[in-house]
Each structure stands twice: as C-alpha cells, then as structure tokens.
Amino acid sequence: MKDYDEIQVTKKVLKSITCNKCGKSKTITDFGFEQDEFHSFNLTFGYESMYDEQRWKFDICESCLVDFVKTFKHAPDVFED
Numbered sequence: 001m002k003d004y005d006e007i008q009v010t011k012k013v014l015k016s017i018t019c020n021k022c023g024k025s026k027t028i029t030d031f032g033f034e035q036d037e038f039h040s041f042n043l044t045f046g047y048e049s050m051y052d053e054q055r056w057k058f059d060i061c062e063s064c065l066v067d068f069v070k071t072f073k074h075a076p077d078v079f080e081d
C-alpha cells in the first residue's frame with residue numbers, strides 16, 4: 001500500500017514566441033498552434049570550429065526561414081508525410 005502527499009508543482013508554460021531575426025511575436029493560446037509558425041534551432045559547434053563548442057538557441061518565423069532557404073544554392077529536399 002502506498003500513501004501519497006499532495007504537493008504543488010510550478011511548471012513553465014510557453015506564453016509567447018518571438019522570431020530572433022525580424023522580431024515578429026505571437027502570443028500562444030491554449031491550443032498552441034501559433035507555435036507551429038516558428039522553428040526552433042539548437043546548434044552545437046564542434047571542437048576547433050570557428051565557434052569552438054558554443055551552443056546557439058534561437059527561434060525563426062516561417063517567413064524568415066523561407067527567405068533564408070531561398071539564398072541556398074541547392075534547394076532542400078522536401079518531404080510530406
């Protein structure tokens with residue numbers, strides 16, 4: 001038999017997201033679909049790279065991401081599930 005205590009836990013809930021490039025910001029509603037308009041990047045640079053072992057985290061809106069990808073010499077592969 002197990003006996004439990006009730007405790008209150010504080011957790012972080014996403015309330016808004018902002019594009020690091022253009023500054024566009026969206027408030028996140030209960031459904032959270034607004035978050036789908038942004039893409040989060042978490043990069044780690046390798047040992048002896050120009051940014052030796054730094055980690056970068058940022059969020060980019062779809063518009064800025066598409067503008068960036070359009071600068072690619074080779075278009076990315078596109079998949080649909």
Ligand SMILES: [Zn+2]
Nearest residue numbers: 019022061064
């Ligand atoms: Zn943007």
